[in-house]
Amino acid sequence: MKKKVLSSLLALTLAIGALSGCGNSNAGNDSAGSDGAANESAAQAGTESETGEEGQSAEEPASETAAETGADFSGVSITMLNTKSEIQPQLEAAAEEWGALTGATLEVYTIGGDSSPAKEIGSRYAANNAPTLVMGDPQDVSDFCEEYGADLSGESWAANGGTKYGIMKGDVLYSFPFCIEARGLIYNRTAIEEILGEAWDPASVTNMDDLAALFERLAQAGMELPVALNMEDWSIAGHYLTQMYEEQDGTLATTEKFMEDLKAGTVDLTENVRFNAMLETFELLMEYNSNKSDPLAADYDMNAADLAEGEVAFWFNGNWAWAEISDYIEDGTELGLMSVVQNDTTGNANVNTYLCGGATKQVMIDKECNDEQQQAAAKNFLDWLVNSEAGQNVLVTECSLVPAISTITQEATNPLARSVQQYAAEGKLFDQPSNYPGDHWATVGAIMQKYLAGEETREEFAKELQDYWTGLN
Amino acid sequence: MNRIKSSITNNIGIFLVFAGPAVLAFLAVIIIPFIYGIYLTFTSWDGISRNKPFVGMANYVSVIKDGPFWSSLGLTVFYVIIAVLTVNAVAFALALLVSGKIKGSNFFRAGFFTPNLIGGIILGYIWQFIFKNIxxxxxxxxxxxxxxxxxxxSSALAFAALIVVTIWQYSGYMMLIYIAGLTGVSEDVREAALIDGCTGSQVTRYIIIPLMRSSFTICIFLSITRCFMVYDLNLALTEGGPFGSTTMAAMYVYQKAFSSKQYGVGQTEAIILFLITAVIAVTQTMISKSKEVEA
Structure with a gap:
């Protein structure tokens, strides 16, 4: 009797296993909705002859709006994972607008603060229910785009910044660079000029000595600690320290080679010019840090408020910080971004005039769980964002982003974004690699926090950093 | 023969009607994922790819060599010991207080219980603000x-902060179980003891506590398992910081699986964490069960 129950339970288990097995074979039908189980080749033929979307964008790359001129995706429903949760409402509105033009439905969803993009994407693929448009961090997208991503090399925007900022594997472009972000020292020009009582030009600061002299003048004029430094691991290790890799000579190839050498253990960081120069400047910032008494208790929002209100003059961060700064800032305050200036420029003469930055969010189109028609619709949505005035408006004005595609010429809406836009237009951005180890910011962040708290010397920090890299093997 | 057969089918039918849905749900959300999880420990899956290369015992070997994992586990054990002792001591003291004849005891009960209704993440952020600013x-x-x-x-004080917040979070919940235990001890026994000449504290020590051992069993079991798996509080309050010194095992496992993209290794560490927790919790339950008495 007992055996019977047991065996029927086992049978049940098998049955469930079999069911979930079947799920794999008709993946994507859930999200495909109307289309049912159309097989791949049929769908492919269908899309190309029915909509002609591909052909159209190839023929007239600059056409005002591919979407308005006839692409019809009635009944197609697609989804988009948005990992920039601050622009969720704007993207939802954009999805509706695009949907009204094409007849398709685009559902944009985002993730909460307690989940990471990588985890979300992983669980979606495990459930065979990946979104059509997958927005992720560069290193995540780089990890899986060859397996899951659609080839975007033929898109209208590929030549205008797509291949420069998007993720390439060999000759194939796998992602749409959603926005450019760059990091550096944010300055509050208004506050500096008020304290000094004279006009101040950020271009006058050409190396670390200039910066130190300026700090000293500010301190004497009454702003004793003119710098705000974050304590978050992503800020100090993910953003500050990584400049050291990216500025070795400013080319992506050298950066990647440098990381390989670090892994192989052939680099002595204490001898490395950029490491020392970068940390020398960091030590200067630490000395004038407004959170100096307890650097690890620094509060991100307080830093933003201090900079906006002119309590401090400098804050190491990036243009995304506008979201917080704008809560506190008064009209007419002039802000901008400048390089983290260094004294020793051996090996890279541009370090004091360039910013480190690149496309920080990449949008991939999934080809595993979404059929050809859904992929075509997704491509059309990206095309609409880039080529229609309404779409450009969404990116630049509504979301306050710096677009990576050069044909979008609208001027950015906030001073930090304008700053980055200018650096990008002048070609003064050092590329960032998309293959940092996933735990770099967290693990190295913990090490660097010790250094920031003054519990570790530069040599000890260098040693631990080298150990981290060699430990990756 | 036929009758036996039909009674078996009958029994299965009855079993499926009553227990079927629960068994099905249990299988689907606990047993199958668990078995699948064990299978994943033998692969070097990155968490996203379709390929799950089979690597045999390699993950177990690399876990043994993973120093930071063992130190986070050691820290977790230390945390569990302190937290379980203090949470239960505080909870029992509170239970004694609010089950006495004081004014507004219901109000206090509700007040002490409320923190438990706030999710760990939110609670972590509230306390972060208290520790950092207030x-x-x-x-x-x-x-x-x-x-x-x-x-x-500071690493020692951040750890202390975790303990403080854990006490605040759990002692109200445990208090409720202790109150149930206290009120479950019949008034007759108490009175008999008092008539026999016990003082108030002797009644508590020799009569009430032995009679409500099952409450202790439950509370210690709950607090051990919950504290071993602490994650949300850890994440929201200290984020493992400063400089990674308060990273508990669950958080380390999460980072391994999802930040370092070594899902196989992370899963292996999760299994080890599960085994340790299970062994400790089951041993504790067996020992304290054997000491339970009935009036």
Whole structure:
């Protein structure tokens, strides 16, 4: 009797296993909705002859709006994972607008603060229910785009910044660079000029000595600690320290080679010019840090408020910080971004005039769980964002982003974004690699926090950093 | 023969009607994922790819060599010991207090229980604000040296902060179970003891506590398992910081699986964490069960 129950339970288990097995074979039908189980080749033929979307964008790359001129995706429903949760409402509105033009439905969803993009994407693929448009961090997208991503090399925007900022594997472009972000020292020009009582030009600061002299003048004029430094691991290790890799000579190839050498253990960081120069400047910032008494208790929002209100003059961060700064800032305050200036420029003469930055969010189109028609619709949505005035408006004005595609010429809406836009237009951005180890910011962040708290010397920090890299093997 | 057969089918039918849905749900959300999880420990899956290369015991070998994992596990054990003792001591004391004849005992019960209704993440952020801003400004105004720096920026104090918040979070819940235990001890036994000449504290020590051992069993079991798996509080309050010194095992496992993209290794560590927790919890339950008495 007992055996019977047991065996029927086992049978049940098998049955469930079999069911979930079947799920794999008709993946994507859930999200495909109307289309049912159309097989791949049929769908492919269908899309190309029915909509002609591909052909159209190839023929007239600059056409005002591919979407308005006839692409019809009635009944197609697609989804988009948005990992920039601050622009969720704007993207939802954009999805509706695009949907009204094409007849398709685009559902944009985002993730909460307690989940990471990588985890979300992983669980979606495990459930065979990946979104059509997958927005992720560069290193995540780089990890899986060859397996899951659609080839975007033929898109209208590929030549205008797509291949420069998007993720390439060999000759194939796998992602749409959603926005450019760059990091550096944010300055509050208004506050500096008020304290000094004279006009101040950020271009006058050409190396670390200039910066130190300026700090000293500010301190004497009454702003004793003119710098705000974050304590978050992503800020100090993910953003500050990584400049050291990216500025070795400013080319992506050298950066990647440098990381390989670090892994192989052939680099002595204490001898490395950029490491020392970068940390020398960091030590200067630490000395004038407004959170100096307890650097690890620094509060991100307080830093933003201090900079906006002119309590401090400098804050190491990036243009995304506008979201917080704008809560506190008064009209007419002039802000901008400048390089983290260094004294020793051996090996890279541009370090004091360039910013480190690149496309920080990449949008991939999934080809595993979404059929050809859904992929075509997704491509059309990206095309609409880039080529229609309404779409450009969404990116630049509504979301306050710096677009990576050069044909979008609208001027950015906030001073930090304008700053980055200018650096990008002048070609003064050092590329960032998309293959940092996933735990770099967290693990190295913990090490660097010790250094920031003054519990570790530069040599000890260098040693631990080298150990981290060699430990990756 | 036929009758036996039909009674078996009958029995299966009855079993499926009553227990079927629960068994099905249990299988689907616990057993199958668990078995699948064990299978994943033998692969070097990155968490996203379709390929799950089979690597045999390699993950177990690399876990054994993973020093930071063992130190986070050691820290977790230390945390569990302190947290379980203090949470239960505080909870029992509170239970004794609010089950006495004091005014507004229902109000106090509700008050002590409320923290448990707040999710760990939110609770973590609230306390982060208290430790980072409120205590610091109190320390500044009153010139109390050990409050002037944020607790969260020193590793020993950040750990203490975790303990404090854990007590705050769980003791109300455990208190409720202890109250149930206290009220379950019949008034007759108590009175008999008093008539026999026991003092109030002797009644508690020799009569009430032995009779409500099952409450202790439950509370210690719950607090052990919950504290071993602490994650949300850890994440929201200290984020493993300062400099990674308060990273508990569950958080380390999460980072391994999802930040370092070594899902196989992370899963292996999760299984080890599960085994340790299970062995400790089951041993504890067996020992305390054997000491339970009935009136």
């Amino acid at each position: 205590l610091v400004s109190i320390g500044d105004t009153l010139n109390i040296a050990f409050l002037q720096k944020s607790w969260l920026s």
